[in-house]
Amino acid sequence: MEAFAVPGVAIAVVEDGEVVWSRPFGVTHALTRQPVDARTIFEDASLGKPVFAYLVLQLVDQAVIDLDVPLVRYRRPDYLADHPWIERITARDVLRHSTGLPNWRTSPATEKLVPMVRPGTRIDYSGEAIFWLQLAVETITGQSLDQSMQALLFGPAGMKDSSYTWNADLAARSVHGHRAHDRPGEGMPPQMFREHWTFAQQVADRWGKPLSAWKYEDAVRALPEVMALAPPGRVTWPGDIVANAAASLRTSVQDYATFLTLVMARRQRAPWEISEATRQAMLTPQIRLPGRWTEKGLGWNMEATADGPVFYHSGSNGDIFRNFAMGDAQRRRGIVVLTNGGSGSFVHQRIVRAASGHDLLSYDL
Template sequence: MNLTPQSPARRYLLKTAALSTLASVAWPQRARAAACDDADTWIPPDDFLDDLPRLMRALRVPAIGMAVVERGEVVWSRNLGLANAGTRAPVSDTTLFEDASLSKPVFAYAVLQLADQGVIDLDQPLAQYHRPEYLAAHPWNEQVTARDVLRHSTGLPNWRKDPANEKLVPAVKPGTRIDYSGEAIFWLQRVMETLTGESLDQSMQRLLFGPAGMHDSSYTWSADLAARSVYGHRAVEDEAPGMPPQMLREQWSAAQVIADRWGKPLSAWHYEDAARALPLVQAITPEGLVNWPGDILANAAASLRTTPQDYARFMALMVRTRRESWQITDATRRAMLTRQIDVPARWTDKGLGWNLEATPRGPVFYHSGSNGGIFKNFALGDLAGQRALVVLTNAGSGNVLYRRVVRAATGHDLLTFDL
């Protein structure tokens, strides 16, 4: 469990970061070779920004938030459009977007902070730290580690179809293939709760959001967060009338009633609180809206809300050369951005919390996000150029729009956009 400089777990982390045999080309060398000219910028060009409102109307994307990191600093941001197309409420610099799966790399960073501090061993089975009551009695579950979770090699499903009644079991032996899994992230979140004694949001505020100046970031819900958060909207091809279901907003607004009754904010809830609240929330919600405690608990895999500027502050930590004592070590950052599992014939690789792609313009790391088909987001980083781009939207066609932003701003046309 203790990651001292001499411990086997610590040596393994450093060894993994250094193994060029795990990468098509070693990340730091490729990154240095691909460094772009200082005159290059990832700020979208003026002619593209002038045309952006037309693209938003055509794709029925009411709002977009963008932010750019250059030389390790947030240098530009822009929020356009409407937080709610029905009420015509505009976005502002303090508007919060639902980051969806962009939640995962941020959580991964905090887990790696704990690894650097010796609180968690990335290669110790999670079941030795915490065993969820819904975990199936299966030998493969005894092998799942935090490293497996962060590189998506647990073999677990993304989400169970019937979490109230279905046990969690891997489809394959951990470490043998890539299976994208929100369930695995949520299990690791429960491990973090066990090790820290804190709720997810309390740990994230202490470890990352506070020190990084991410004051508009939270995995949870409150009246203030509700008032500042965008609503999601249908994709352009979806002709159904009215606003689509606002899944997290509806679930958490009901949970807020119980939190107010108890005098315990949702930001302080542990899994046990959500389990105790479940029947009370189900009594005041339509059948099927809230099915298990995970529906009303902060979720490390999906429930982060930020401004684009705040998410860019996180991206700056990934590409900035200088570091402060509270940040992950440089060796750990290299591990995040180094292929962690060798699966033949893949066009993209898995680091710790990030996808990696070797492009004609040099290697990049990235992640996308999609919640409920009504929030679509993307974050892209270039370690060599110390640059990053964040694009957050509030509509089902936002993925079409963010691809145009990425292409116009960076020149990258990623394989992930087509596969």
């Protein structure tokens, strides 16, 4: 941690399908020196994608969404381009990253979302696709992302310290992000979601509607007010101030490890969990392309090892948070490493290598 200027780290280990060990290290903020503890909230970044995928698969088991129906039948956001490939994109494409959509548009306030290639023909890691699927889920459930998550996953799983949005309690317990060790600068770097949420919270308080209840339409309505509060250019489109399934998940390390246990093989599953067949599909390669070194399941990366397949995902936001989670579903074991430093990947790679013996391709988003 000292070598790579990473102030805070939290690690949790799953063995035999249970969270058996977790430990915090360091501080939440390099200047205030507040210690990381068991209830510290980390910004998980793209580790939110597999969690959202689990929710989608719960809805698949409930027969309210079909992985192979074009997504436009559920919802067509007004920022989609008029393009024939748009009509072909399905939820399966989204979860296996074969939509052909870019990761994020450069100027979402003015730029239409256009596929780069025909869906299903190559891997293009896309946060935009995940966000579109989130909007479809909002339409299907009639709830905000966080409301659905709390009802279907976080509540039943006992993940009491998890949210895709923001409130005063989360603000007090959340880590701050720090620059990479090779990118020194004066003061703290911009905090992205923390700053966006701070402005949006003022509008939410005036409305009497918590951010956790906001859907995309609420963000559209709030945008002019939030833009008036924020510095110019800081907030530019509704996606900046609403829960984002691709990037805004916050959890304790214990909660994320609890989520890992839901992906493990076991004899019995609770009625609210995804079915065994669906769990296996989540961890089955969904697209095979020549020359690729990893496979895509539904929300997870899959990699073959000498001990059998493992599933994993990394997470990075704003070059100030770096996280990693991996699991071996058959051996019912896994590890989560959350950090609040832009060089956190140098830390989590070493931890995962030492703990598991695997040197995974953690940058293969």
